[in-house]
Amino acid sequence: ELVESGGRLVKPGESLTLSCKASGFIFSNFAMDWGRQAPGKGLEWIVGVFSNGQSYYGDASLKGRFTAYRDENRNMLYLQMNDLRPEDTAIYYCARQRGPRGQGTQVTVSS
Numbered sequence: 001e002l003v004e005s006g007g008r009l010v011k012p013g014e015s016l017t018l019s020c021k022a023s024g025f026i027f028s029n030f031a032m033d034w035g036r037q038a039p040g041k042g043l044e045w046i047v048g049v050f051s052n053g054q055s056y057y058g059d060a061s062l063k064g065r066f067t068a069y070r071d072e073n074r075n076m077l078y079l080q081m082n083d084l085r086p087e088d089t090a091i092y093y094c095a096r097q098r099g100p101r102g103q104g105t106q107v108t109v110s111s
Contacts, residue, residue: 002094007105014084018105020077020094027051027075033058033098034068034079036090036107044090045098049077084109 006018022032033048035058045058047068057063067080077094086109095101 002096002100002102004092004094004102004105007092007107009108009110010084011111012085012109014109015080015082016084016107017081018079018092018094018107020079020102022075022077022094022096025096027070028072030096032068032070032077033095034066034077034092035095035098035101036088036092037104038087038090041090043093047079048098081107086110 001023003021004018010016028051031048031050033045035043035045037043046062047055047057047066049055049068049070055068065082070077089109091104091106093101093104
């Protein structure tokens with residue numbers, strides 16, 4: 001099971017960290033991904049983290065603003081988002097190797 005949390009309404013330029021609690025599988029055996037779905041658009045894979053901590057970007061334009069990291073001891077995945085923009089408004093999902101994902105958490109960026 002994957003449960004995301006931390007989404008909320010923020011103003012442009014603000015930062016936000018999303019969390020994802022994983023359970024029911026051996027967390028360290030899998031790469032973990034963050035994806036997002038903006039209103040009226042399809043799911044976009046934005047950044048992932050291998051079990052060794054190395055990250056990879058599905059959307060290279062987010063490098064420098066978004067950082068994903070994981071805590072193996074707590075089976076947690078995080079997404080640090082800085083300098084948020086209105087176009088970052090979306091439902092954010094965590095997923096196991098771009099497969100099974102959680103219910104998502106809503107991030108809205110608006111003044």
